Amino acid sequence: MVHKNRMNRLAAVCLAAAIASVAVPGAAAQAAVTPRIDLRVLVVDDGGSSVEAITAELRDTGVPYTRIDLGSGSRPVVNAAFLADTVDGRPRAKFQSVVLPNEDPFGAGSAEMAALAAYETTYGIRQVDAYTWAHPGVGLEYTDNGGYSGTLDGTRAAVTTAGKAGPFAYLGGQVDFEDNSPLIPESYGFMAKPRTGYTSYLDAPVGSGRASLVGEYTHDGRSELVVTFGYNQYQQQFRLLARGIVEWMTQGVHLGQERNYFAVHVDDVFAPDARWNKDLNCTPGDYACAGGEGQESTIRMTAADAVYAAQWQTSKNFKLDMLFNGGAGEEWKAENGGVDALTAQLVADRAKYRWMNHTYTHPFLGCVQDTTAIPWTCTKNGAGAINYMSRAEISAQIRDNNNWAASKGITTDRTELVTGEHSGLKTLPQQPQDNPNLAGALADNGVKWAGSDNSREPVQRPVGAALTVPRYPMNVYYNTGTNAEMADEYNWIYTSRADGGSGICEDNPGTSTCLPAPLDAGTGYLDYIVPAEARTAMRHVLNNDPRPHYVHQSNLAEDRTLYPVLNQVLDSYRTLYAPSAPIVNQSMKDTGVELQRRAAWNAAVAANQVTAYRIGKVVTVKAPSGVVAPVTAPAGTKKQLLLGTADFGTAYAGSRSTWTAPELLQSAVTLNTP
Numbered sequence: 279m280v281h282k283n284r285m286n287r288l289a290a291v292c293l294a295a296a297i298a299s300v301a302v303p304g305a306a307a308q309a310a311v312t313p314r315i316d317l318r319v320l321v322v323d324d325g326g327s328s329v330e331a332i333t334a335e336l337r338d339t340g341v342p343y344t345r346i347d348l349g350s351g352s353r354p355v356v357n358a359a360f361l362a363d364t365v366d367g368r369p370r371a372k373f374q375s376v377v378l379p380n381e382d383p384f385g386a387g388s389a390e391m392a393a394l395a396a397y398e399t400t401y402g403i404r405q406v407d408a409y410t411w412a413h414p415g416v417g418l419e420y421t422d423n424g425g426y427s428g429t430l431d432g433t434r435a436a437v438t439t440a441g442k443a444g445p446f447a448y449l450g451g452q453v454d455f456e457d458n459s460p461l462i463p464e465s466y467g468f469m470a471k472p473r474t475g476y477t478s479y480l481d482a483p484v485g486s487g488r489a490s491l492v493g494e495y496t497h498d499g500r501s502e503l504v505v506t507f508g509y510n511q512y513q514q515q516f517r518l519l520a521r522g523i524v525e526w527m528t529q530g531v532h533l534g535q536e537r538n539y540f541a542v543h544v545d546d547v548f549a550p551d552a553r554w555n556k557d558l559n560c561t562p563g564d565y566a567c568a569g570g571e572g573q574e575s576t577i578r579m580t581a582a583d584a585v586y587a588a589q590w591q592t593s594k595n596f597k598l599d600m601l602f603n604g605g606a607g608e609e610w611k612a613e614n615g616g617v618d619a620l621t622a623q624l625v626a627d628r629a630k631y632r633w634m635n636h637t638y639t640h641p642f643l644g645c646v647q648d649t650t651a652i653p654w655t656c657t658k659n660g661a662g663a664i665n666y667m668s669r670a671e672i673s674a675q676i677r678d679n680n681n682w683a684a685s686k687g688i689t690t691d692r693t694e695l696v697t698g699e700h701s702g703l704k705t706l707p708q709q710p711q712d713n714p715n716l717a718g719a720l721a722d723n724g725v726k727w728a729g730s731d732n733s734r735e736p737v738q739r740p741v742g743a744a745l746t747v748p749r750y751p752m753n754v755y756y757n758t759g760t761n762a763e764m765a766d767e768y769n770w771i772y773t774s775r776a777d778g779g780s781g782i783c784e785d786n787p788g789t790s791t792c793l794p795a796p797l798d799a800g801t802g803y804l805d806y807i808v809p810a811e812a813r814t815a816m817r818h819v820l821n822n823d824p825r826p827h828y829v830h831q832s833n834l835a836e837d838r839t840l841y842p843v844l845n846q847v848l849d850s851y852r853t854l855y856a857p858s859a860p861i862v863n864q865s866m867k868d869t870g871v872e873l874q875r876r877a878a879w880n881a882a883v884a885a886n887q888v889t890a891y892r893i894g895k896v897v898t899v900k901a902p903s904g905v906v907a908p909v910t911a912p913a914g915t916k917k918q919l920l921l922g923t924a925d926f927g928t929a930y931a932g933s934r935s936t937w938t939a940p941e942l943l944q945s946a947v948t949l950n951t952p
Contacts, residue, residue, distance in 0.1 A: 467507025548607025717742025
């Protein structure tokens with residue numbers, strides 16, 4: 279071991295000297311030229327889930343990276359020429375940081391690892407060891423000296439004082455390892471005591487002491503972030519740490535940015551929703567419920583539910599989006615004695631919510647449906663062409679709802695629209711294309727952002743001049759008003775035929791999993807469904823995913839089934855994160871703009887049209903005209919204007935970040951970091 283280390287150090291010193299020599303512009307130079315560091319990450323990938331997770335974090339936040347597949351026979355060789363060169367007489371480091379599967383993935387005594395070590399030393403480049411074991415080579419004691427190795431499910435780890443002062447300052451302090459099933463080991467790793475040169479950032483109790491799971495090992499002029507547990511990109515423990523890993527490796531300056539988003543759309547406000555029938559296992563009043571005639575029942579909020587919604591918002595400091603159908607509310611009022619206390623209460627509290635057009639009476643805006651067949655089909659005219667709702671009818675649904683809102687003093691952004699059931703957009707398999715009259719009707723009313731169903735269309739796309747904004751459906755059913763109804767319908771969908779269920783889960787094993795036994799009608803919703811749905815929503819929140827979630831007004835009525843899910847998400851989040859990283863609850867328009875910018879940015883990066891680097895404290899970013907760049911930098915960073923400077927970006931999680939473009943008469947973004 280000593281011989282190997284001596285040889286590696288000798289190789290590193292020799293190569294460092296070779297690289298450093300290009301830093302001097304001429305023999306008479308008195309000082310080395312400050313090198314250029316390109317804002318790009320090198321990822322050496324062994325196919326493991328830990329490297330994949332970090333790669334996903336880079337991709338999803340807009341950080342450019344170059345991936346080397348270790349298993350490919352045609353991969354480039356990592357040597358001095360691959361890592362660095364000279365541009366305009368200035369030495370250039372092609373990568374600002376390096377992600378490795380472990381501390382030495384190339385093999386004992388490899389020239390490639392020696393080249394990397396020399397490169398990191400010369401340019402001050404940091405290295406992440408995505409997953410390795412505890413041993414002195416990474417600054418840790420072996421686990422038999424006060425440590426532990428094994429399953430980590432349910433481990434309650436904590437950010438150390440150094441971690442809070444360093445890369446993980448945005449966390450509240452607690453990092454719990456998931457334990458979603460007692461039957462399946464979900465995480466394995468090593469906890470060990472630090473040796474000289476190692477600073478622990480995340481540790482957990484072992485016996486009467488504590489041992490490290492993540493830390494920085496500084497040695498031989500290099501810095502490694504050492505992670506000694508395995509993970510994948512979806513696990514909460516990784517999601518909590520992902521931002522800090524990137525901030526540490528890039529030293530706080532990088533392309534890309536990250537937020538934790540959560541917005542909740544409440545559809546069908548003012549309209550009633552049909553109710554699930556536990557005897558028929560379908561929803562009378564909706565399409566395809568055999569035997570449901572005459573057994574229709576509806577769920578609609580009351581004035582008391584509206585009062586509770588406003589109070590809940592205040593208590594949680596969280597605003598709901600109310601997607602309303604004014605005409606459906608007027609119809610309900612006419613059928614119920616001309617009195618509507620719900621609408622009166624919501625209108626009185628109108629300033630407390632965000633409001634969005636959901637069409638006037640919630641009709642299906644696509645093809646004209648023939649519901650006599652199961653499944654329904656699109657009707658056709660005599661020439662065999664599909665009959666569609668007309669442009670004038672669609673436009674009236676949008677316009678009349680806007681006018682209704684204005685008459686009530688409700689403020690809306692008329693560029694936003696979510697149609698009932700996302701209708702008008704293509705609905706597979708029956709309607710494989712958008713209603714050709716939809717785009718024109720959107721344009722007639724100035725609609726630029728049209729909500730779509732993320733489970734069917736997860737990618738933003740154009741609808742004429744408008745763009746879609748995918749929304750996540752929450753697994754809190756529109757046709758249930760009570761916890762027991764939720765559990766009953768859930769059992770029907772997710773239990774086997776032998777257990778009295780529909781068997782859908784048996785017929786579609788790739789997309790759903792049967793429950794081992796039916797949920798208890800009295801406790802199943804709160805004990806099983808709520809935690810599962812909260813985990814899913816939290817995963818979206820922690821994944822830099824701005825897509826909103828949607829539910830229905832029925833979920834705010836009767837047992838008010840939505841609140842336990844939202845309470846768990848919001849309360850858990852505020853425990854996990856420091857106040858510097860609040861949830862971002864933004865409008866659908868802002869989410870549409872975010873997705874549009876990301877698509878343009880990703881395309882420019884993929885086409886190698888982005889140039890970004892730092893020279894000393896100055897950062898330069900060049901992108902194609904019209905493409906705004908996401909950039910993250912430390913607090914105190916200034917943006918260079920034509921005359922003078924201005925504070926850069928907005929504060930989030932201890933950094934400053936924003937989408938940015940050159941100022942007037944400038945060809946590049948220039949930032950001066952502190």
